[in-house]
Amino acid sequence: MKAVHVEQLKPEWIAEVAQIHMDALPNDFLPGLGFNFLNTVFYPGVLKSNHAKTFIAVADNQPLGFVIVAQNSARLFSEIVRDNLWEFVKIGLLTSLSSFAQFRKNVQILFSSLKKDAASQYGEIYEIAVRPDNQGRGMGKMLVQASQDYLKHEGLPGISIKTRRDNTAWIQFFLHQGWQLSHEVNLIGNQYVILVSAF
Numbered sequence: 001m002k003a004v005h006v007e008q009l010k011p012e013w014i015a016e017v018a019q020i021h022m023d024a025l026p027n028d029f030l031p032g033l034g035f036n037f038l039n040t041v042f043y044p045g046v047l048k049s050n051h052a053k054t055f056i057a058v059a060d061n062q063p064l065g066f067v068i069v070a071q072n073s074a075r076l077f078s079e080i081v082r083d084n085l086w087e088f089v090k091i092g093l094l095t096s097l098s099s100f101a102q103f104r105k106n107v108q109i110l111f112s113s114l115k116k117d118a119a120s121q122y123g124e125i126y127e128i129a130v131r132p133d134n135q136g137r138g139m140g141k142m143l144v145q146a147s148q149d150y151l152k153h154e155g156l157p158g159i160s161i162k163t164r165r166d167n168t169a170w171i172q173f174f175l176h177q178g179w180q181l182s183h184e185v186n187l188i189g190n191q192y193v194i195l196v197s198a199f
Contacts, residue, residue, distance in 0.1 A: 002059050002060050003059065004057050004058065004059045004064065004137070004138075004139060004142065005057075005058055005059075006055050006056065006057055006058070006142055006143065006146045007055070007056050007058050008053060008054065008055060008056070009043070009046075009047055009053075009054035009055070009056055009066070010056075011044075011047065013056060013063045014039060014043045014044065014047070015039050016062070016063045017043060017054070017056065017063055017066050018035055018038035018039040018042075018043055019035065020063060020064075020065065020066060020129055020130070020131050021038055021066070021127065021129055022035050022038065023131065023132055024129035024130060024131065024132055024135075025127075025129050028127075030042060030127070037087070040087075041080070041084045041087045042080060045079070045080035045083060045084060046068055046076070046080065049076055049079055049080070051070055051071050051072050051073075051075045051076040051079060052068055052069060052070040052071065052073075052076045052126065053068075053069055053150050054066055054067070054068045054069075055067050055069070055143055055146040055147065055150070057130065057134075057139040057142055057143055064130060064131050064134045064139055065128075065129060065130030065131060065134065065139040065140065065143055066127070066128070066129060066143070067125060067127070067128040067143035067144070067146065067147050068125070068126040068127045068128070069123060069124070069125055069126065069146075069147035069150055069151060069159075070123060070124050070126045071123050071151070071154055071156060072123075073124045073126050076126065120160060121156065121157055121158075122151075122156060122157065122158040122159055122160045122196060122198075123147075123150075123151035123154070123156045123158070123159050123160070124159070124160050124161065124162070125144065125147050125159065125160070125161040128140065128143055128144070128147075128161075130143075140173070141177075144177070147159060148197070148199070151199070152199050156199075157198060157199060158196055158197055158198040158199050159196070159197050159199075160182065160194055160195065160196045160197075161174065161179075161194070161195050162185070162192050162193070162194050163192060163193060163195070164190055164191070164192055164193075165184065165190075165191040165192060165193050166191075171193060171195065174195045174197075175195070177197070178197060179195045179196060179197040180195065180196055180197070181193055181194075181195060182194040182195065182196045
């Protein structure tokens with residue numbers, strides 16, 4: 001395998017990135033909406049957005065990992081919802097029909113995704129994942145660095161990420177890189193921590 005490098009997302013990589021997302025984060029909200037949603041709605045929406053960039057860890061023209069970094073995650077998500085409202089309604093109805101609890105979860109996630117912490121002027125790592133068979137090889141660190149470089153270039157004062165509190169290895173990764181715990185939030189019955197790093 002050739003050396004891994006980072007590039008911006010290309011349209012021809014969307015399906016592979018969607019599959020990495022499904023494989024690496026199967027229990028997250030977006031993969032729960034299905035591969036077709038990620039492949040035809042979400043990633044094309046992120047690719048055309050002015051509110052975020054998607055960077056890909058690549059070797060031999062093969063995506064191995066990705067990061068979506070947003071200048072303003074609420075604007076990114078609301079733009080994707082606005083441009084694909086009917087798709088969100090259809091998927092929301094289909095997943096919500098399975099149970100009232102799933103409906104409540106969908107609504108809670110939707111509203112939390114549209115709300116940006118007014119006190120935060122930091123950009124955000126919105127999603128990050130590496131193919132399970134390539135984890136532990138430094139790609140996550142490369143993708144985080146690409147995110148920081150992008151946000152610095154855009155003039156933002158720092159970067160944040162939200163992750164589940166029980167994701168201790170990931171939290172330790174960021175703390176080891178000099179990030180700090182900012183605060184905790186409760187979302188859909190799970191505790192999340194917000195980690196930040198000022199530039």
